[in-house]
Amino acid sequence: EAKAHADNLYESLLWKSKNDLPLKSGRFNKVFQEFINAMKVKGMSSHRLKVFLSFGTRYWADFFGQKHLERLRDSDFEEYVIWRENYWTSGPGVEVAHLVGNHAKKPSRNTMRMERQTLTQFLKWAHRMDYIRVVPEIKAPKREQRFERERRPSFTRKEFKRLANYLANWTKGKDWDQLNKQHKHQRMMLRHAVLIAAHTGLRPQELRALKWYQVEHEESEKSKSPK
Numbered sequence: 001e002a003k004a005h006a007d008n009l010y011e012s013l014l015w016k017s018k019n020d021l022p023l024k025s026g027r028f029n030k031v032f033q034e035f036i037n038a039m040k041v042k043g044m045s046s047h048r049l050k051v052f053l054s055f056g057t058r059y060w061a062d063f064f065g066q067k068h069l070e071r072l073r074d075s076d077f078e079e080y081v082i083w084r085e086n087y088w089t090s091g092p093g094v095e096v097a098h099l100v101g102n103h104a105k106k107p108s109r110n111t112m113r114m115e116r117q118t119l120t121q122f123l124k125w126a127h128r129m130d131y132i133r134v135v136p137e138i139k140a141p142k143r144e145q146r147f148e149r150e151r152r153p154s155f156t157r158k159e160f161k162r163l164a165n166y167l168a169n170w171t172k173g174k175d176w177d178q179l180n181k182q183h184k185h186q187r188m189m190l191r192h193a194v195l196i197a198a199h200t201g202l203r204p205q206e207l208r209a210l211k212w213y214q215v216e217h218e219e220s221e222k223s224k225s226p227k
Contacts, residue, residue, distance in 0.1 A: 025068060025070060025131075026068070026069055026070075026131055027065070027066050027067065027068055027069065028060065028061075028064035028065060028066070028067050028068075028069050028072075029061055029064070029065055029066065031069050031126055031129075031131055032056050032060065032061075032122065034129075035052075035122055035125050035126070036049065036052065036053070036056075038125070039052070051114075051118060052118060052122070055115050055118055055119070056122075059084055059087065059115075060119070062092055063080050063083055063084070064076075064080070069126060069131050069132060070131060070132050070133075072132075072136065073136065074136050074137055074138075076136075077119075077136050077137075077138045078138075078139060078141075081112070081116075081138065081139070081140065081141055082141060084107070084112070084115070085106065085107060085112070085141065087107075088103060088104070088105045088106075089105055089106065109140075112140060113140070116138045116140065119138060120135065120138060123135045123136060155198075160198065163194070164194075164195065167190075167191040167194060167195070168191075170187055170191065171184075171187050171188055171191050193207060196210070196215065
């Protein structure tokens with residue numbers, strides 16, 4: 001039985017070699033796990049690994065799962081992109097949406113572009129490891145052109161005034177003296193972050209990188225005491 005198995009394996013490998021097919025065979029999930037293990041050994045950053053796992057364990061595993069990686073074609077990835085864009089509206093995500101707090105019903109162009117780049121990086125690794133002969137091309141589907149850009153809802157002047165007043169009382173209120181030094185620091189930093197972001201238009205990542213020496217404060221005419 002062992003000899004017969006070896007003969008069959010040899011014939012299969014010989015046929016693949018003559019037809020310029022990948023010699024290795026593996027299901028998508030198994031090869032993806034090998035990739036993750038290899039990247040950990042290689043020293044990929046925890047942030048980058050998190051990106052791969054966020055796409056791989058939810059979307060890729062759900063769509064490609066037990067399919068043989070070497071049998072996938074460009075058309076499979078084209079179907080995947082369409083399936084992925086509808087995941088939370090008409091796909092498997094509908095049933096679990098209530099369990100996931102932060103998700104967009106329709107992924108943005110940037111999200112889809114990042115996912116295509118991430119998936120392509122994995123496929124290039126699989127190509128180097130002889131799991132596939134050609135790296136599939138993953139194309140973005142055409143979307144209807146929008147002439148008016150959708151804007152995120154912003155605070156009204158009344159809402160922002162209410163927020164600013166709350167933060168002011170939050171850092172000088174009745175319970176202020178009862179807080180320890182760490183809690184006082186956290187409240188003050190949050191208040192500063194909100195006010196600086198509101199008055200400068202800094203994005204969250206830009207605000208996170210901001211240093212105190214880059215900030216100047218000038219008292220407004222309204223707040224100056226009368227002479």
